[in-house]
Amino acid sequence: IQLTxxxxxxxxxVGDRVTLSCKGSQNINNYLAWYQQKLGExxxxxxxxxxxxxxxxxxxxxxxxxxxxxxLTISSLHSEDLATYYCYQYNNGxxxxxxxxxxxx
Amino acid sequence: EVKLQQSGDELVRPGAxxxxxxxxxxxTFTDYAMHWVKQSPGQGLEWIGTIIPLIDTTSYNQxxxxxxxxxADKSSxxxxxxxxxxxxxxxxxxxxxxxxxxxxxxWGQGASxxxxx
Numbered sequence: 449i450q451l452t453x454x455x456x457x458x459x460x461x462v463g464d465r466v467t468l469s470c471k472g473s474q475n476i477n478n479y480l481a482w483y484q485q486k487l488g489e490x491x492x493x494x495x496x497x498x499x500x501x502x503x504x505x506x507x508x509x510x511x512x513x514x515x516x517x518x519x520l521t522i523s524s525l526h527s528e529d530l531a532t533y534y535c536y537q538y539n540n541g542x543x544x545x546x547x548x549x550x551x552x553x
Numbered sequence: 554e555v556k557l558q559q560s561g562d563e564l565v566r567p568g569a570x571x572x573x574x575x576x577x578x579x580x581t582f583t584d585y586a587m588h589w590v591k592q593s594p595g596q597g598l599e600w601i602g603t604i605i606p607l608i609d610t611t612s613y614n615q616x617x618x619x620x621x622x623x624x625a626d627k628s629s630x631x632x633x634x635x636x637x638x639x640x641x642x643x644x645x646x647x648x649x650x651x652x653x654x655x656x657x658x659x660w661g662q663g664a665s666x667x668x669x670x
Contacts, residue, residue, distance in 0.1 A: 481656050485598075490648055496658075544598040
């Protein structure tokens with residue numbers, strides 16, 4: 449299964465509502481997770497099974513979707529959210545999307 | 554606290570092999586599979602493969618078959634990945650990551666491999 453993330457680069461301001469997209473080449477059956485990676489750090493799990501928030505992750509992060517189309521939403525962008533975000537499917541093997549880099553406008 | 558401590562950065566010659574380690578602590582090593590992930594400079598994440606330490610079963614991304622070999626030592630709670638016949642294309646940061654319910658929920662700090670003569 450191939451994952452396509454859009455946009456590849458997103459410019460936003462602190463306080464903005466931000467939406468990142470991930471599209472699978474076939475049905476993912478909600479086995480979709482999201483990771484955040486800051487520069488020089490390992491990825492961090494944010495969301496699993498489409499919309500389950502990992503322990504310790506702020507509630508401004510949320511996930512949704514079904515079938516082939518999934519979304520990560522940050523309800524109000526904080527400066528510490530600037531990072532690259534990867535979607536990841538585990539319905540059929542394990543595949544990462546190409547990433548969306550979130551930068552300050 | 555779950556912790557995955559990876560071995561240090563490596564500088565290796567083309568054609569050589571390198572073996573890196575990932576020592577687990579804070580959980581029962583044999584209860585979870587361990588994945589390995591590659592991140593080339595400025596690029597995204599690629600799944601290399603996974604090992605189930607309890608039964609020494611491995612699964613590989615087709616792209617890395619023959620390149621990567623995954624092993625685990627239950628006595629020391631350590632997973633290993635060996636990369637063979639290294640080329641410049643293998644220069645990257647490599648991560649180990651624990652799997653919980655098919656999701657990689659804890660990651661090592663990463664180990665950089667630079668292939669250069």
